[in-house]
Amino acid sequence: MSTIAIIGGGNIGEALISGLLAADRDPQSIIATNRTRSRSEYLEKTYGIRTTDDNQAAADGADYIFLCVKPPQIVPLLGELSETIDQSGSSIVVSLASGVTTSAMEDALSAGSPVVRVMPNTPMLIGKGLSACAAGRFVTEDQMDAVSELLGAVGDVVVVGEDDMDVVSAVSGAGPAYYFLMTEALIEAGVQQGLKRDVATKLARSVAAGAGALLETSEDEPAKLRANISSPGGVTIAALRELEESGLRGAFFRAIEISAQRSAELGAPSTTSDGDH
């Protein structure tokens, strides 16, 4: 079985570990690193994986090296690991950090190193994520397939061109926040109309979960699912008219445009932000 190094066993690193084990991977084939010993002890105890605070030792001989640290740490980390990775020869480096380009990663390694850039989102924490993957210049199709299969343990996977990554970041990386905001707004609107807060919260959360499940399983387009519950002259269409007149659709167009621009700014080499969502 291939070996996997998870550099940075924080939220996303742990989600990956948990998903890989749920997909029947041998815990001993996974090694995770953290600088804090207590975090490593927690991961060892909870998942039975191997841990270390030595990134080079973890990367040495690993088939896949997942970088799950904050964006500004990626390039320095690759500098630290480059010799080990070069000697191993066949390791595939996969970064889950926002904004760090494959060319920045390739430049930090020796020529010809296969790297993959992934934009995850937080539902990955419960195995329902979306990982959008862009290949570096030296990754083969088989290697991309293998990385996609591993990430499939924590949700859906799509392969995109790297030029699309800023928009992908705005749509799916940040996307869960838009649904949380809509759920929050629905709760407040219900309370404003006299519902008890706990009842409004139960309704709004359940609606979000149910609509999400329908979107996931139905073959109908979202527009058809919406039309199905919009009876002529009815309750739903009255609310939809108000939302359209209030500019909801235009707000999404503008929000995604500005979010993609922000992603591009944060990914620019001179940025000092941690580049996170």
Ligand SMILES: NC(=O)c1ccc[n+]([C@@H]2O[C@H](COP(=O)([O-])OP(=O)(O)OC[C@H]3O[C@@H](n4cnc5c(N)ncnc54)[C@H](OP(=O)(O)O)[C@@H]3O)[C@@H](O)[C@H]2O)c1
């Ligand atoms: N699209 C999204 O919505 C989304 C969501 C979440 C995350 N992400 C991306 O995923 C990445 C990880 O995020 P996260 O939320 O998992 O962050 P996190 O919880 O802070 O995890 C980072 C982990 O890396 C460890 N670490 C830091 N520096 C290290 C080093 N030099 N060597 C080894 N371990 C090190 C930290 O532990 P110690 O301090 O103990 O070392 C920590 O456990 C980020 O780059 C972020 O951009 C994207």
